[in-house]
Amino acid sequence: MHVLVTGAAGMIGRKLAERLGRDGTLCGAAITTLTLTDIVEPPVPADFSGSVRLVTADLADPGVAASLVSGRPEVVFHIAGVVSADAELNLDKGYRANLDGTRALLDAIRRIGDGWRPKVVFTSSCAVFGAPFPDAIGDDFHLTPLTSYGTQKAMCELLLADYSRRGFLDGVALRLPAVCVRPGPPNKAASGFFSAIIREPLAGRETILPVAETVLHTHASPRATVGFLIHAAGLSREVLGPRIAITMPGVCCTVGEQIEALRRAAGDAAVARIKRAPDPLVETIVAGWPHRFDAVRARALGFVAETTFDEIVRIHIEDDLGGRIPD
Amino acid sequence: MHVLVTGAAGMIGRKLAERLGRDGTLCGAAITTLTLTDIVEPPVPADFSGSVRLVTADLADPGVAASLVSGRPEVVFHIAGVVSADAELNLDKGYRANLDGTRALLDAIRRIGDGWRPKVVFTSSCAVFGAPFPDAIGDDFHLTPLTSYGTQKAMCELLLADYSRRGFLDGVALRLPAVCVRPGPPNKAASGFFSAIIREPLAGRETILPVAETVLHTHASPRATVGFLIHAAGLSREVLGPRIAITMPGVCCTVGEQIEALRRAAGDAAVARIKRAPDPLVETIVAGWPHRFDAVRARALGFVAETTFDEIVRIHIEDDLGGRIPD
Structure with a gap:
């Protein structure tokens, strides 16, 4: 083939x-x-x-x-x-x-x-x-x-x-x-922060959260x-x-719930690396996006996603960080 | 302007x-x-x-x-x-x-x-x-x-x-x-027969009906x-x-109801000029089209259509036939 x-x-x-x-x-x-x-x-x-x-x-x-x-x-x-x-x-x-x-x-x-x-x-x-x-x-x-x-x-x-x-x-x-957690450097996607708030703190770097913690999204x-x-x-x-x-199906959760999953995986020190700085362009784009789906057809057709955001954090650590959080 | x-x-x-x-x-x-x-x-x-x-x-x-x-x-x-x-x-x-x-x-x-x-x-x-x-x-x-x-x-x-x-x-x-009744010669639209079955008999010409009389459409x-x-x-x-x-809003009716409106306007002789000849291409295209709409938003925005197919026949006679059916 x-x-x-x-x-x-x-x-x-x-x-x-x-x-x-x-x-x-x-x-x-x-x-x-x-x-x-x-x-x-x-x-x-x-x-x-x-x-x-x-x-x-x-x-x-x-x-x-x-x-x-x-x-x-x-x-x-x-x-x-x-x-x-x-x-x-x-x-x-x-x-x-x-x-x-x-x-x-x-x-x-x-x-x-x-x-x-x-x-x-x-x-x-x-x-x-x-x-x-x-x-x-x-x-x-x-x-x-x-x-x-x-x-x-x-x-x-x-x-x-x-x-x-x-x-x-x-x-x-x-x-x-949203594909999350994206490895590597940030790209120009307006959705980039959904990944950056997990990836950057896990790598020991500070990152910017441009929207409110109440923002709901599917990953x-x-x-x-x-x-x-x-x-x-x-x-x-x-x-x-x-x-x-x-x-496609996915995990629907708020930014706040993402941050709590990060806390469970890597502790308060990691969470403290997330800095708030609202960005009107990103806020506007994200506000126009859907939050939650009934992916009934996809599930019936056999598409399988994660069921918790903790699982998404764990997969990032396994697939992109060699299985462990850097010191 | x-x-x-x-x-x-x-x-x-x-x-x-x-x-x-x-x-x-x-x-x-x-x-x-x-x-x-x-x-x-x-x-x-x-x-x-x-x-x-x-x-x-x-x-x-x-x-x-x-x-x-x-x-x-x-x-x-x-x-x-x-x-x-x-x-x-x-x-x-x-x-x-x-x-x-x-x-x-x-x-x-x-x-x-x-x-x-x-x-x-x-x-x-x-x-x-x-x-x-x-x-x-x-x-x-x-x-x-x-x-x-x-x-x-x-x-x-x-x-x-x-x-x-x-x-x-x-x-x-x-x-x-469907814009109906279209004046003038037939065009290549698959929906052309919806007009032809009114226009051609009114003009004294025979026409082909390529679908069943039960076909429902909005005009x-x-x-x-x-x-x-x-x-x-x-x-x-x-x-x-x-x-x-x-x-947009419109009149939703069957082909059979269109033909009855023609009969009320022009009599049995006009209706007799409609010949049945099913066309698989047209039947397939029309079967994939929607029949009826809840044009709620259009009506709320002030768009106005006819309310009966008789009215549509009358407008064709007024606007395209100079107000009278040819002898």
């Missing part, structure tokens, strides 16, 4: 490629080739015995998408994209990367036109929803994004569904909750997120039906 | 331009200039005393949109587009006209960038919804188009909402029901539709809020 991963230099892309390399199989078939692409060179997964093709290119540039799909991968994980605050601050960049890049990829697949019909797993976002919300957002709540990022993700969901319906590909769009670990992607690759079009965009 | 109408050679565009010309005002201001554009030359409205600029061009071609908005119209009626069956049969054409054309227009407005913020009234469609449906579709039902046309309209709604939120323009998207006359557009131009951004896409 040949698998293509876009955004393979990003956090989720890297973790997915590592997992695919380690597993060596996907949907029960041996992975022979991994094509990994991003705008910067993606790392080669450590434990993979098949062949790896690295492509450093911009998906929205002419010819790039066609070259990427010329090897007819059976599964495409389309993760590439510009994150929320970046897309909000740089309108052209966001539409180019998130909308035009996706369209280029899907059109390149369509233009092969010889009956090849890959599985395309697309990372959408809960930012396709926008306030005002019901207490919990059901699977048939309408698309009302309040950010350009959410708009772009929603537009891509629609395009993916149309191309799936027409039989060019088998698409599935996963509306990811899934990077490990669970990679699990969603791999599970999605195995869902048949018959099981999915025409509604290919699925809200 | 300067008003721009795209798709001005189409049925709704022509009737809108005629109405604007006859009224001479919009939102209480005198119309001084009408810019009318389409891919074929639009007609000059008969009763307009202001200046008319006709532009025959493709909105998706480079530079066309920028030229159209260079005169900074206060109100833009964006009606141009490829209809449903055409967009289904010609994928590239549909995405180019319906998505790229709209994006070119909105980007051209955005790029002026000097604080000019026109009202943009966009004709979306009830085809943004797709089966399975509840009995009546509420204002917060999700977007699940089952046609490329519906997909394109939904994507444009999202883009229009994002650009409105960012303050480039004040958008409002009207999800039109508004061209006169009501033009009324929706003009009413929408007067809605402030404060009244609309962030949810700028609104399902």
Whole structure:
């Protein structure tokens, strides 16, 4: 099996490629080739015995998408994209990367036109929803994004569904909750603080909390997120039906509850490293995001997330800190 | 006031331009200039005393949109587009006209960038919804188009909402029901038969009914539709809020009930001109369309439609047949 991963230099892309390399199989078939692409060179997964093709290119540039799909991968994980605050601050960049890049990829697949019909797993976002919300957002709540990022993700969901319906590909769009705890340096996502308030104190560094502790949000670990992607690759079009965009499950809790989980894992000294500094841009973006979901359909389809935020903290320590909190 | 109408050679565009010309005002201001554009030359409205600029061009071609908005119209009626069956049969054409054309227009407005913020009234469609449906579709039902046309309209709604939120323009998207009775020759819309079964028999011609008489659908006359557009131009951004896409009201009835209204207006001889010939493509497209809406929000915002299909037949006779059924 040949698998293509876009955004393979990003956090989720890297973790997915590592997992695919380690597993060596996907949907029960041996992975022979991994094509990994991003705008910067993606790392080669450590434990993979098949062949790896690295492509450093911009998906929205002419010819790039066609070259990427010329090897007819059976599964495409389309993760590439510009994150929320970046897309909000740089309108052209966001539409180019998130909308035009996706369209280029899907059109390149369509233009092969010889009956090849890959599985395309697309990372959408809960930012396709926008306030005002019901207490919990059901699977048939309408698309009302309040950010350009959410708009772009929603537009891509629609395009993916149309191309799936027409039989060019088998698409599935996963509306990811906040992926938490993100390892590595902070990125430009407006949701970055949800991770930073755990990651930075655990690493002995101070961090900024730009919103109130009462802010409620839904989280899934990077490990669970990679699990969603791999599970999605195995869902048949018959099981999915025409509604290919699925809200993923997660742990719904307040920022205050996140901080208490940090305290249980690492004590008061870690919690004391969180400094309050309200940021109106972040507050506005976050206020427009949904808090809680009834991910009924995802759970019925077999997607599994963590059940407590303590578990999410523990997974961060296991997967990103080598199993122990630094001294 | 300067008003721009795209798709001005189409049925709704022509009737809108005629109405604007006859009224001479919009939102209480005198119309001084009408810019009318389409891919074929639009007609000059008969009763307009202001200046008319006709532009025959493709909105998706480079530079066309920028030229159209260079005169900074206060109100833009964006009606141009490829209809449903055409967009289904010609994928590239549909995405180019319906998505790229709209994006070119909105980007051209955005790029002026000097604080000019026109009202943009966009004709979306009830085809943004797709089966399975509840009995009546509420204002917060999700977007699940089952046609490329519906997909394109939904994507444009999202883009229009994002650009409105960012303050480039004040958008409002009207999800039109079937516009019925369409005058003139049949077009490529899959919904064309809803009009043809009234218009053709009234004109003494035979016509084809490609679906069952039990098919339920929601209709508004061209006169009501033009009324929706003009009413929408007067809605402030404060009244609309962030949810700028609104399902329009209409008359919900079966094809059989339409035929009985024709019988009351024109007798059995007219009804006998309707021939049954099921068409699988049309049946499939129509089966994926919604039937009935709770247009609660539209009615609360003051949009007014007909209340019976007899009224729709009468309006066709008044507006398109000079007030009498031909011998």
